[in-house]
Amino acid sequence: MTTDWSRERILIFAPHPDDETLGCGGLMSKAKDAGAEVFVQFFTVGDTADQSPKGFSTAQERHTEIKKVADHFRWDDWxxxxxxxxxxxxxxxxxxxDINKLVEQDSPLSITRLRPTVVIAPHRTSYNQDHQVVAEAVHTSLRPSDHRLRHHPKLVLAYEEAADQWRTDAVVPPNLIVGLRERDVEAKLVGMQMYGSQSHDHPHTRSELTLRSLAALRGMQAGVAHGEGYHVLRHLL
Known part of the structure; x- marks a missing residue:
């Protein structure tokens, strides 16, 4: 399967700020360089006790990070x-x-309003409850129906994050590898660094070594240097 990214309008659903970069940072870099449109729909962000050096991050800090990342990846909107x-x-x-309605029609970046050609969401086997909810909502919102009545993106993917491998039912490997250039991997790493409250030293699921290692593993599985893994939920030829 080959995709001409220059012709695509990509909508990525991210439960929290950084999920889109962890799962799709390389693809976003590659697609934007090719001329694609990229949009990111976040769901929640708030004041959070976390494992950052100060042990706490505010919603305002996270919004500041989003703006930097949006400029870095050249998103068309978020x-x-x-x-x-x-x-x-x-x-x-x-x-x-109510979540389904946000995804399908109520949000400014809903499927109905944006009419994307590609939709990418978390994988439902994530251990994180927010990821599971978003994955199921997107899945429901893209249910089979008459394409004349409801928009049907031709390509629907689920992205992976290293932490998802903690689930014992998440052992099925991705069935689509997007080959990445070194510059795409670097763009992903820089984007993650811009989420300063969420990036960590190794060993951590969000460390630079983890992200680079996963990119090398997925690339190897496709016979290329680097890659990102996805699960295909729909591909209309």
Whole structure:
């Protein structure tokens, strides 16, 4: 399967700021260089106790990071669906029908309004409850129907993150490898560094060595130097 990224309008769903870079940083770099449009729909961000040096990051800090990353990857637009603490790390407490409506039609970057050609979402086997909720909402919103009545992106993918491998039912390897140039890998690493509150030294699932090692592993599996792994949910030829 080959994709002419210059012709694509890509919509990436990220439960939290940094998920899009962890899962799709290389693809975003490659696609933008080719001339693609890239949009990122975030769901939640709030004040969070974390493993950063100071042990805490604020929503304002995270928004500042997003703006830097957006400029770095040259996103065409991004949107935060549910800012604040109410649903941050608690998307599983929100009615599923309301999340589906955000994804399908209510958000400025909804599938109905944006009409993307490519949709990329988290994989449902993530251990993280917010990732599971977003994955299921996107899956429901892209359910089979008459394409004349509901927009059907021709390519639907699920991205992987190193931490997802913790799940015992996540051992099925990706069935699509996007080959990356060294510059795409570097762009991904720089983007992750811009999320200063979320990047960590090795050993950590968000360390530079982890991201570079996973890129080398996925590339090797496709016979190239570097790659990103995805699961194909739909591919309309």
């Amino acid at each position: 949107h935060m669906a549910l800012p604040g603490d109410q649903y941050h790390l608690r998307l599983d407490t929100m009615a599923r029908v």
